[in-house]
Structures are given as structure tokens and as C-alpha cells.
Amino acid sequence: MGKRKSQGAVLTLLASVLLLAACGGNSESGGDGQSGTDTGKGTDSGGAKTLGMMWWGPDARHEATKKALEIYTQQHSNVKFKPEFMAWDAYWQKLPTLAASKSIPDVLQMDAAYIQEYVTRGQLEDLSDIDLNGIVDPNVVENSKIGGKLYGIPLSQNAQGIAFNKEELAQYGIPLPKQNWTYDEFFQWARDARAKLPEGKYPIGDSTTWDGFNFYQTSMGKSPVMADGGKTFNLDKDLFMKFYNTYEDFRKAKIVPPAEKAAAFLENDPKADPMASGVVMTRGATTGSVSALEQLMPGKVGVVNMPIGPSGGGWAQSTIFLSVSANSKNKDEAKKFVRWFVSDKDAGEALGLTRGIPINPDIYKALEPSMQPQDKLGKEIYDLSVEKALPFYSAAAGYSEWVDTYKKEMDAVTFGQQSIEDAYAKIDKMGKELAAKAGGK
Structure with missing residues (x-):
């Protein structure tokens, strides 16, 4: 998102x-x-x-x-x-x-x-x-x-939230997302929606970027992946494995689009936007970006906040x-x-x-x-x-290559080219090296 x-x-x-x-x-x-x-x-x-x-x-x-x-x-x-x-x-x-x-x-x-x-x-x-x-x-x-x-x-x-195709969800008898849904409820909603959607349509998109996982990690009461100007790095392995194993299961169950299809998505393009094209029922949106989506599909867009955990979720x-x-x-x-x-x-x-x-x-x-x-x-x-929002956590200075590496390694996972465990090891190693460098160790 x-x-x-x-x-x-x-x-x-x-x-x-x-x-x-x-x-x-x-x-x-x-x-x-x-x-x-x-x-x-x-x-x-x-x-x-x-x-x-x-x-x-x-x-x-x-x-x-x-x-x-x-x-x-x-x-x-x-x-x-x-x-x-x-x-x-x-x-x-x-x-x-x-x-x-x-x-x-x-x-x-x-x-x-x-x-x-x-x-x-x-x-x-x-x-x-x-x-x-x-x-x-x-x-x-x-x-x-x-x-x-x-x-x-x-x-x-x-603020960061989720936009959804309220017209198609209603058409297929799928309950609309509700404010302050938890991650467990979000994932279960996606499973239930899959059972009602026809072939070729997906309830949610895949997740391969660091901030998508950071939303999850911080919502569970953990510190952000990067803190103290990049001097502290904490990629929680247990949460990482749980989060991405969920998406691994979702790829197998066709709850998220296959990697080849996801790679061709282009947000706000009338034909290639995951949601405006009618392929995915939800996608991330901010206060500044959602109006462009509404113009592509007038009257069909609903919005909800990010899923939350014990500590809240998303940002505003x-x-x-x-x-x-x-x-x-x-x-x-x-x-x-x-x-x-x-x-x-x-x-x-x-x-x-x-x-x-x-x-x-x-x-x-x-x-x-x-x-x-x-x-x-x-x-x-x-x-x-705003009620459940956490602070906005940006990538620390010097971490731009790590951000790119994170997506590259997780994209490799979605294409079946490596395991989640291997991706974690590479991403974690690079992050710790950058934190040590930022701390002058």
C-alpha cells in the first residue's frame, strides 16, 4: 500500500x-x-x-x-x-x-x-x-x-488507507471493508471474498515493498524497521515469516494475482491500474491519490483505513x-x-x-x-x-539501495525464484550492515 x-x-x-x-x-x-x-x-x-x-x-x-x-x-x-x-x-x-x-x-x-x-x-x-x-x-x-x-x-x-471497488464487491455479495479491521480480519476477508469472485478477479494485491511489511510490524507493537536515523535496524523475523507465508498461501489459492500479472500493473492507468481495470478489488490509496482513482471509476470507489494491530495501524x-x-x-x-x-x-x-x-x-x-x-x-x-494512526516511518538516509533490494528480493519470492527465508537473510544482512555504518561502528 x-x-x-x-x-x-x-x-x-x-x-x-x-x-x-x-x-x-x-x-x-x-x-x-x-x-x-x-x-x-x-x-x-x-x-x-x-x-x-x-x-x-x-x-x-x-x-x-x-x-x-x-x-x-x-x-x-x-x-x-x-x-x-x-x-x-x-x-x-x-x-x-x-x-x-x-x-x-x-x-x-x-x-x-x-x-x-x-x-x-x-x-x-x-x-x-x-x-x-x-x-x-x-x-x-x-x-x-x-x-x-x-x-x-x-x-x-x-493518510494511508485502502480503496475498494464497492460496486463489484456488492455485486458478488461480498461485505464491504469496515473501519478499524484487524490484520486477521483483513486476511480472512480476502479468503472469504476469493470464494465469491469469478476466475481472473482477486480480492487483494500482493505485498513486496518494505513499507507494506513495516505497517504490519509496527501495528503489532514492534519498533519500525529503521529508527534513530538508520542507526537501529529491526526486521522482526517471526513477523516477517508469518506475514509473507500468508501471502505465499494466497498466491497458491489465487487470492492475490500471479506475479506475472502483478508486474504489469501501473497505478492510475485506465487499462493497467489493478483496481480500475477490474482485476483487483482493493489497493492502497492516500488522501492525495484516491481522487485520480475515483475519476477512473466514478461512483465505484469506497475507502477504509489500513488494517490495524494491537498498537494501531497506518498513518495520518x-x-x-x-x-x-x-x-x-x-x-x-x-x-x-x-x-x-x-x-x-x-x-x-x-x-x-x-x-x-x-x-x-x-x-x-x-x-x-x-x-x-x-x-x-x-x-x-x-x-x-486518524483514530488508530501510527507515525509515518520513512526510509532512513542511506537506505535507498536497501529499499530497492527489499523489493527485488521479495519479487524473486513471488516468482518462485527463492524462498522467503533466503530473502529475509539477504535483506536483514544488508540492513544490519547499513545500521552499523550509520552508527559508526
Whole structure:
């Protein structure tokens, strides 16, 4: 289900996420040109400036963001923008190259799955001096800090949940998923649904990404796989074997699609999306990604929170941010802009829900009356998830190769090329080596 990548990170996750902004009027700004923390109606100062800004997302986000930049230039005539935007994969392929050459744009979109890594590299500016009172909940701000400092302004409330095809489930007499279902109930639901579905349709998808298992491990009261900035590594073998043996049984019983079919899935593609294509009845979705699925299959999408264990399950918090490059030559103006992005009324109207549920509650209230059904599904995921949600656990800095290795080894399991035990041994060995390196041992 994964997070962070709407494309396929376990649910995930996480992808995804929000737009923002709010209570200020058209003349409101975020800084005074000195500290970058103006409390209200600022005026333009200094000579002409060009801010580079980089973000990922779908076309709707690109167009909305460009409109917001135009509004900022209208309000601050001395500031223009050099925008760069691309899809998720291309973004994270390009950013390391820019970081290596110290040429990251002044303002960049940042994700919870990667922000720690770029903070560790010294690539992001401390934004703790930006005044977010009345704009972002203080608890959200505090939860977004790394080492007591704020390196990204949260843009949205996001959550990981599960989307389901409520129309087909009802058609085949399968009970719809209910809030706060346990993992045992989730697995039994999948077994029961298999008995009622025709050949070629599957109740759930397979699980091969680290965050999908991390949801399970933490829900059972265990620590996350990675902690302390990667210095602690704990891949619980008993839970690992139990979780993946369940999916091994599911492959044999045709409860999940065969590996060959799963490898061809492409989320949000009308013909290749596992759920929109009618092949799988459920898949992971976040507040920011579920609207795209609803547009592919209008009126058919229901949502529920992630399965839970004794400690809860899933997550519900901010996962997408605007950050400022530590190498920016326009840090004060950049800080002023990122505050504006989450506080200006016109910006909020222009951005809509292209980054999910606005972090500024006043903006959300202003947008709510005009929302379409697909827009409200994201808020529904958040509302269903928040009660039992655990923190969002991202991969630690230096673990990107481990994340790729995890999926590669588990994909090999699904194709019958190696045992679960062998996969565990390789993944665990690499993780412990990285933890030792991070701890300087």
C-alpha cells in the first residue's frame, strides 16, 4: 500500500498530498526580507528576483501551481519564477544530481520519505523562523521537525488507507471493508471474498515493498524497521515469516494475482491500474491519490483505513512539504514565498486540492462547498485513519539501495525464484550492515 509513492510503494504510500493555504488576504506575505518571518501584510523590497521552484505531480498540480506563481508575481512585482515540474520517478532521479552540484532550485517540493536524507546532506535550509501561527496546527509543525528544526513547511494532511471497488464487491455479495479491521480480519476477508469472485478477479494485491511489511510490524507493537536515523535496524523475523507465508498461501489459492500479472500493473492507468481495470478489488490509496482513482471509476470507489494491530495501524499526518535550498541565494524571499503558499486565500483557491487536504483549515472550509465526490474521498481516508494512526516511518538516509533490494528480493519470492527465508537473510544482512555504518561502528 504504500506511501509514499502513489505509483506503487506499498501502499503507499505515501505519495502524495496537499495544497494549501489560507487565511491571509491578497497582500499577505511571509517575510520582511530579513528574517523571512513577517507576520502579515508585507511589501515588496529589494530588486528583481527570480526564484527557481521544482515539484512533482500530475498535470492538474502543474497547472494549478503555475497559476499560483502567477498570482504571487502579481502581488510581488519584483519576483518571477523559473518553474520545473515532472513526474514522481523523474523528480527523484534528477534531485540527487542537482544536490551533488549544489544547484537545487531555491524552493523545492519535498516528501517525508526523503526529507531526512536531504537534511543529513545539509541540502535544506532551517525554516524554524517562519511564523506559522494560525496557519498550521502547532502539533503538525512539531511532528514535522527533524532534530528540533523545521526543514519543510507542511502542505497537507495525508493518510494511508485502502480503496475498494464497492460496486463489484456488492455485486458478488461480498461485505464491504469496515473501519478499524484487524490484520486477521483483513486476511480472512480476502479468503472469504476469493470464494465469491469469478476466475481472473482477486480480492487483494500482493505485498513486496518494505513499507507494506513495516505497517504490519509496527501495528503489532514492534519498533519500525529503521529508527534513530538508520542507526537501529529491526526486521522482526517471526513477523516477517508469518506475514509473507500468508501471502505465499494466497498466491497458491489465487487470492492475490500471479506475479506475472502483478508486474504489469501501473497505478492510475485506465487499462493497467489493478483496481480500475477490474482485476483487483482493493489497493492502497492516500488522501492525495484516491481522487485520480475515483475519476477512473466514478461512483465505484469506497475507502477504509489500513488494517490495524494491537498498537494501531497506518498513518495520518503531513508527508509533503515545501523546502528551501541551503544553497539558495534568495533565502529570505524563498521563505517569504513558502509561507505565502500556505496562507494566501487566492493561492489556496488556485491550488485547490492538487496536493490533497489543505494544511490550513480555513482554506479547506472555503473549498469544501464546491468539492466533487472524488475530492471528499481523500478527507474520508484521513478521518477514518486518524483514530488508530501510527507515525509515518520513512526510509532512513542511506537506505535507498536497501529499499530497492527489499523489493527485488521479495519479487524473486513471488516468482518462485527463492524462498522467503533466503530473502529475509539477504535483506536483514544488508540492513544490519547499513545500521552499523550509520552508527559508526
